[in-house]
Amino acid sequence: MLTDAQKQHYDDHGFVAPIDIFTANEIASIRADIEAADEQYHDELAGAGRNNAHYVLPVLDAITHDSRILDAVESLIGRDILVCGTTLFIKPPHTEGFVSWHQDARYIGLEPHNWVTAWLAIDDVDEQNGCMRMVSGSHKAPLQDHVDTFGEDNILTRGQTVPDIRMEDSVPVIMQAGQLSLHHPRIVHGSGPNHSDKRRMGFAIQSYIGANVDQVIGKIWVQHARGNDTYQYHQYAGRPSQPMQPDDLAFRQKANDCLSDIFYAGADKKGQF
């Protein structure tokens, strides 16, 4: 569970980090598994394949359901927890990919905002390799207008951007591999390019939702994570027992198509993810 000080930090600032989750040995083993999968099944983990890879890769499923992460999440959204999606965010060394300033709740259609996004550092992350940056306290304001930029190097689906945010108004979320950050649905956040020699890989669980959270734009599947789902708003997804099984891949494709319909609702065109 989070300490009172960590919970207070989340309430005041809209995020809390770093939270120790995996030991150095555990995260080294996780990293090796992901790297091996990326080598063997590269096409399934590239582009839109970075979405919902926990449906097809047991190592990511195990992270998503790790009780230490769920304990921290429970401290913020209560005991009845469902998980509705994940994304691998990978920035290779010396690449221009960045994430523009945005609020997760602006496009994802999850209401009310009793949910939280968890981001696990698979590599060490710092300002040089493009760690996330948070605009502290911005979760207290309502949702803001975003501009769809579809920028070539923008890793976000539609390059959605809250204009006029200055880098100096944000704080870097520096973490060692195996540490976790948790951020609020309305916090303005983003990340810069990787100008270092080190890869930056993170696994975002987007997001853990309370059972009382509905999807108001489209259709999603969820996995049960903890507690009871008395609301029964969503359809249930299974969990993978082996990597890249044909049935799991087919299901993941269906889930990603629905996710894409949600992300691009009202947009003029689609991006690369």
Ligand SMILES: O=C(O)CCC(=O)C(=O)O
């Ligand atoms: O990995 C990143 O830099 C951004 C991730 C993000 O925006 C999120 O997890 O909500």
